[in-house]
Amino acid sequence: MFRFCSLFSGSNGNSLFVTDGETRLLVDAGVSGIRIQNALASIGENPASIDAIFVTHEHSDHSQSVGILSRRYNIPVYATKGTWRGMRSFIGNVNELNVMYIDPEKSILTGHIEVHPFRIPHDATEPVGYSFRCENKKLTIATDIGHMNSELLENIRNSDLLMLESNHDLEMLDNGPYPYVLKRRIKSDYGHLCNSIAGETIAQLALEGVKKFIIGHLSGENNNPAVAYRTVGACIESIGFRLGEDIELHVAERGITSKVFYI
Template sequence: MQVHVLASGSKGNATLLQGKDANILIDAGISTRRIKQELAKLGTGLEALDGILLTHEHRDHIAGLTTLTKRYRLPVYTRPDTWLSMTLKDTIPPECCRDLNNSLDLGSLKIEPFAISHDAADPVGFNFFEDACKCSVVTDLGFVTDSVKRALSLSDIMVLEANHDLDMLKNGSYPWSLKQRIMSNRGHLSNMDAGWTLARLDRKNRTDVFLAHLSQENNRPDIAKNTVSSILAEQGCEVGEDVRLYLTYPDRCASMDE
């Protein structure tokens, strides 16, 4: 399995997961043009996609769907309540709208959604299985529940939210109501929360972790990586060996081979 985070952040999110015989786009929060450009850099195209999975209905995860589905007629899978809450559903061809239940098989990939805590209709993370490899994708969650910990355990690859530095958020320019939303159990995961989540998980000998959905206002890549690395090191984890950390960006693709 290969994972490429095409874009990550409040301005738009999209991730490509490639299996042996299936290519999946997770969220489509950037333009079709940009998705096409990023895929071309990876040597593939939109016509190679087998489907789109949506984590939830917020605009930074669905903004590119209308053009993408009208031009390419790709199937889009998400929870029934997410479809009901999606303002742009009427702009998507009906044959592209597919309900996502407890599991889905696309080619050799087995896909299992799991519930997460976020202020959306029925938000989910995803587990992908192929042969002995497991990949977990979970962003936009305010709190890591026990069920989420179980879902993330023993993953080979993980895309995990590290949205904000708590001090930067508290001292930043956002109105207090927005700060409260971000810090709530249905908001976004801080760098510290991401670090402790990784430290407390059952892990394999090595896990590749993308730190995702970094706030441009309330975080910096170096702060996110240093905070998570420090927590892991304090808990006896060898960063770079036991866990390899990768940063994601709003304006360019991040891949494991970088």
């Protein structure tokens, strides 16, 4: 059985925790090391027992304290060559023995957990999402997605729990304070996924049998948990599913450690 917790999720910092009870993994470390340590302690986990950190991409909201945690607890860090190239200069020194390279679409085994990195369309050097498999269960994390495509869809389908980006409400973004260039970047094919596309994707996957979803990586300026839940929830209900009965939908709130999910 997997236990999963969104320690932090949002455009201001991300760190997710995955364990099968034996192997303990972090996906990203994009807030301070102290905040991650405290969040882990709040769910009864010891940061010293983390076996590996898997990094999705070099943006600081995902990589800020990767080096700090690796040095403090001697933790191996797994990332693509492009992500290593992108983050090396600002995460500080990492012991060469803890520098681990992964390739998109090539699974690796850590303990009994099979980790599968897959490409995501985002404006970073070589960004990936991850799915984790253990005992026939599949847990998938896909945020920082400019657009949906068939390769990505293939990787996120058939999950027992999917955490998907639902970054912004298009209207809030259009009417909000961000400068034009930033709005254009967020909306681009290599930016971030809006609530309505997240909703359409989740509805499609629900039709295929996926039952548990967490939406995350919410923007602070251009979204809020109620709007995201309402938009994605409406997509799910529009095809006849009952929220909370047929389909579980949760929002990972910015800066708040989520409950622990068991799958």
